[in-house]
Amino acid sequence: MSSPEPAPKKEKKEKKSKEEKAAKKARKEAKRAAAALEASSSASTSVSAPPPVPAAPPAPPGARPLHVAAQVAHAPSLPSPSNSVSLMLFYQYIEPLLSPDAYQALLRRAQALGEEHGCTGRMRCAREGLNCTLTGSHGGLRAWAAGMRAYHPAFLGTEFKLTDGLPEGQRFPKLNVIPCEEIVNYGLGGAKAPPIDRTAVHLEPAEYHEKMKESDTVIIDVRNHYEAIIGRFDPPPGGAKMLDPKMRKSTEFPVWLNKQSTKDELKGKQVLMYCTGGVRCERAGALLKQQLATEADNLGVKGVYQLQGGIHKYLDEHPDGGHWKGKNYVFDKRFAHGCVEKEATSSVETMSTCEACKKPWDKFRGKRRCPTCGVPSLICKPCLDEDKERKHLKDVQCDLCVEEGVKAFAEVRGREKRELEEYERNHKLMPYEKERLAAGEGGGEEAEEQPKKKQKKFEATGTDRSDSFPLTAKTRPGPNKGKVTRLWIGNLDTSQVDAAVLSKAFPNIKFVQWVGDGKGGFKPFCWVEMKTPEDAALVFAAGRAARKLFGKAVKVNFDPDTKSAWPPPNAEFIDGGGKKD
Secondary structure, eight states, rough: OOOOOOOOOOHHHHHHHHHHHHHEEEEHHHHHHHHHHHHTTTTTSSSOOOOOOOOOOOOOOOOOOOEEOOOOOTTTTSSOGGGGEEEEEEEEOOOOOOOOHHHHHHHHHHHHHHTTTTTTTEEEEEETTEEEEEEEHHHHHHHHHHHHHHHHHGGGGOOEEEEEEGGGGGSSEEEEEEEOOOOHHHHHHHHOOOOGHHHHHHHHOHHHHHHOOOSSSEEEEOOHHHHHHTTTOOTTTTTTTEEEEOOOGGGGGHOOOOOOOHHHHHHHHHHEOOOSHHHHHHHHHHHHHHHHHHSSSSOOOEEEEETTTTHHHHHHHHHTTEEEEEEEEEESOEEEEEEHHHHHHTTTOOOBBOOOOOOBBBOOOOOOOOOTOOOOOOOOOHHHHTTTTTTTTTTOOOHHHHHHHHOOOOHHHHHHHHHHHHHHHHHOOOHHHHHHTTOOOSSSSHHHHHHHHHHHHHHOOOGGGTTTTOOOOOOOOOOOTTTOOEEEEESSOTTTTTHHHHHHTTTEEEEEEEEEOOOSEEEEEEEEEESHHHHHHHHHHHHHHHOEEEEEOOOOEEEOOOOSSSSSTTTEOOSSSOOOO
């Protein structure tokens, strides 16, 4: 019996066309029905109500309430919390230090919860605690906080600071877990870390506001100088005196605090401290109190206080700005913000100027850094637009380098090294350091041993094993039509490759960003920013030729990411060496 002949192609097409028409008609009818339902349900109101916001998980008994930022009442165009981005900032120190096993378990739990609830952003994780900036859904972030509170009792007292109703563009693209020794890098890890339970007295924003009016008071801005120039507290006449340590990074704070000029300013005063969210004041306050307790000359300091919740919480509770002027520099994709009322009327004070033309300007843009110290540069858009090839702006320095008369990067690093060495020579072991060292709880000493062992490994195998990789005059650059300077570098042996090796193998790297693997180590790839598109093209060409670094063929791709903040706060400025932390 012969098999039936296949249907002609024309009949198949006609059948498919009829099905598509029927489906299209059904979709139109469904849309009309939905529109009719919406019109009938909103007959009494001109604007339909937003979808309900998922309820937050109930807080455990005794847990600190979540702090939700006041919404911008003057901005009705913001999306509703149910379908918009939320931001969560928090930190939590844990004492005593977590054991290595408990630390690894905390890393895994924090990351697993983040992935489960769709959280993105940065988690800086150490044995001493967590410091996180996360974005996600309204319910997802609250569920993550609830999960952490259920996991460890330390988080019952954490002040999770939430901001809802942000636009989609302020969401971080992915979750980065960053293992480190300190959640704020003061160079006070392990035995050196002053106990947090002996830190400054925490004042709520209303109390802090009143304290700033008192004349026998000094206020220390614990942030970096480039943050302070765009916004800071301005106490009323006759009130507290402002002190800016003019730091480029937090590791300079212990040295500044130990200077005689600083002690003279603090003598006989009550000391207020503040920072963005409060975390930097924790160690800073504890260090000051410990130094005062062991100071040979009694400075007569009347008290040490810090702003609970930092500038972030103060501006939430003072929508008119209070004693604050300018913008608050933040480490998320808002970049900076003023108080609610002034933001709504575009009347935020501009406290700083463009480093090139000296006109009022307060936006850090263009990925540019000071050529002599590496801090973010304030260059206005008109100056950037006029000098697209960056030829005329390449030597423009930050105001701190101009003030100090710095001419080269080596001067900054040389001075930092001398000051740190002098500080270490004069530093006397605090009682808590002696106790920890006697109990074998150094922590920091173990961390310091690792680079030494790694350096021996380099010497044994020889960094010369990477001689096949370094670029030479014979290396031909690859195509780079988009003038991209950001590269993704993969297939790295992170047990041997660090910033020092990268800076030797890749000439002219400006920054490097490592990614934690959630197990205390790093993933076998990183992102780097090259100084010029030509430098990036040379490295790309070497990667395409499968050049090897410690026996592994390195992979290189251009990665012109325009969505995430770059360089991120954890990016490492390359000066010929360094650690991944």
